[in-house]
Amino acid sequence: xxxxxxxxxxxxxxxxxxxxxxxxxxxxxxxxxxxxxxxxxxxxxxxxxxxxxxxxxxxxxxxxxxxxxxxxxxxxxxxxxxxxxxxxxxxxxxxxxxxxxxxxxxxxxxxxxxxxxxxxxxxxxxxxxxxxxxxxxxxxxxxxxxxxxxxxxxxxxxxxxxxxxxxxxxxxxxxxxxxxxxxxxxxxxxxxxxxxxxxxxxxxxxxxxxxxxxxxxxxxxxxxxxxxxxxxxxxxxxxxxxxxxxxxxxxxxxxxxxxxxxxxxxxxxxxxxxxxxxxxxxxxxxxxxxxxxxxxxxxxxxxxxxxxxxxxxxxxxxxxxxxxxxxxxxxxxxxxxxxxxxxxxxxxxxxxxxxxxxxxxxxxxxxxxxxxxxxxxxxxxxxxxxxxxxxxxxxxxxxxxxxxxxxxxxxxxxxxxxxxxxxxxxxxxxxxxxxxxxxxxxxxx
Numbered sequence: 153x154x155x156x157x158x159x160x161x162x163x164x165x166x167x168x169x170x171x172x173x174x175x176x177x178x179x180x181x182x183x184x185x186x187x188x189x190x191x192x193x194x195x196x197x198x199x200x201x202x203x204x205x206x207x208x209x210x211x212x213x214x215x216x217x218x219x220x221x222x223x224x225x226x227x228x229x230x231x232x233x234x235x236x237x238x239x240x241x242x243x244x245x246x247x248x249x250x251x252x253x254x255x256x257x258x259x260x261x262x263x264x265x266x267x268x269x270x271x272x273x274x275x276x277x278x279x280x281x282x283x284x285x286x287x288x289x290x291x292x293x294x295x296x297x298x299x300x301x302x303x304x305x306x307x308x309x310x311x312x313x314x315x316x317x318x319x320x321x322x323x324x325x326x327x328x329x330x331x332x333x334x335x336x337x338x339x340x341x342x343x344x345x346x347x348x349x350x351x352x353x354x355x356x357x358x359x360x361x362x363x364x365x366x367x368x369x370x371x372x373x374x375x376x377x378x379x380x381x382x383x384x385x386x387x388x389x390x391x392x393x394x395x396x397x398x399x400x401x402x403x404x405x406x407x408x409x410x411x412x413x414x415x416x417x418x419x420x421x422x423x424x425x426x427x428x429x430x431x432x433x434x435x436x437x438x439x440x441x442x443x444x445x446x447x448x449x450x451x452x453x454x455x456x457x458x459x460x461x462x463x464x465x466x467x468x469x470x471x472x473x474x475x476x477x478x479x480x481x482x483x484x485x486x487x488x489x490x491x492x493x494x495x496x497x498x499x500x501x502x503x504x505x506x507x508x509x510x511x512x513x514x515x516x517x518x519x520x521x522x523x524x525x526x527x528x529x530x531x532x533x534x535x536x537x538x539x540x541x542x543x544x545x546x547x548x549x550x551x552x553x554x555x556x557x558x559x560x561x562x563x564x565x566x567x568x569x570x571x572x573x574x575x576x577x578x579x580x581x582x583x584x585x586x587x588x589x590x591x592x593x594x595x596x597x
Contacts, residue, residue, distance in 0.1 A: 192239030197267040204285040205571035206583045213327040215280045217566035222276045224451040227373035247372035249525045250569045254356035254365045259580040285583050293523045308474040309518030311498045311528040311556045312457040315491040320559040321385045323447045324484040327567040348483035355476045357577045362467030366460040371453040385448035392441045450561040456527040528556030
């Protein structure tokens, strides 16, 4: 009773101090929401580029990795004026979306970017794949009713994240594991290159006329200050390599105080070994260590992945088509590194109370998030938009809980999304005839 009485008296006496603070936080939230999403975000014009690759790509997978690395250059961070006065988002929308869509078995590759980046993207793609055709097209997500699900259309949607909350610093299996090194470098014996993308394209080509499947990978460039992949990665490397922890020296006054209280510290026994810790690692431990070091040595991106399966209710379909991406991501999953699976919390499936209503609302949200290319749990996991205590973008602990935000290196992105070395699916849009080179009007600077 005494404690509650004291608290009540403090509130009575100091309400004039706490109330403005509370109102300020609420006002800040609504101000930023209005300025960022109603003013600044709507000023940005997005375009969709359709990419038609040649029927046969002889470039190694390294070319796609280099292409994605060059696109990291769109990274930018706002200064105080841009953030508070103009409404620029802290880390978005400097993202780009790489997409594959199948319309009744007809497959297309797309990239969605800001209009101002068109020349940058075209130059990067033509530099690596000069025989490619690129054109601005209407957004395919606008060609279906925008109120799905309705009486004619229904859908299934999945967000994807790391299996079991695994640490984002461990990479997935990359393209280097799918081919023989000599065949890749010398460009001979192409049949020895095993491309998991072939299985995805084959499954997408089997869709019926009343079915559509949309697949997007949204990538947002990051630095270590955005998500500490280098700092956290070095900690993991040191732990895996069994290196002794380097303790920071204590201030002199703190050491003196400890000596006065508990006396001089006892001498620590050092275990001497003629074999360095790195040499005592097993082959499996060495592979994990090398994979983590390889990931933190490259440019990294904040990534979210989503798949949408649309179908007409009264037309024939194969229900298991909704799981096409589940099978595809198994190619990149390993037990000792990382693995990708669907997010059970955001998938379009409800088990308990108010099932029909909640399922309808979840499908509407999944459809909207795909059309806008928003991350899962929007807006609760976009840094700086809401006063959310467990900020999934800032803290690695939030990233490891399967919340749909992943960290991919350029190598991992190139493994999941690239042009097939040889197009064997007849329904995929491609360039049939070879071209002399990219258009002459492209900027050189």
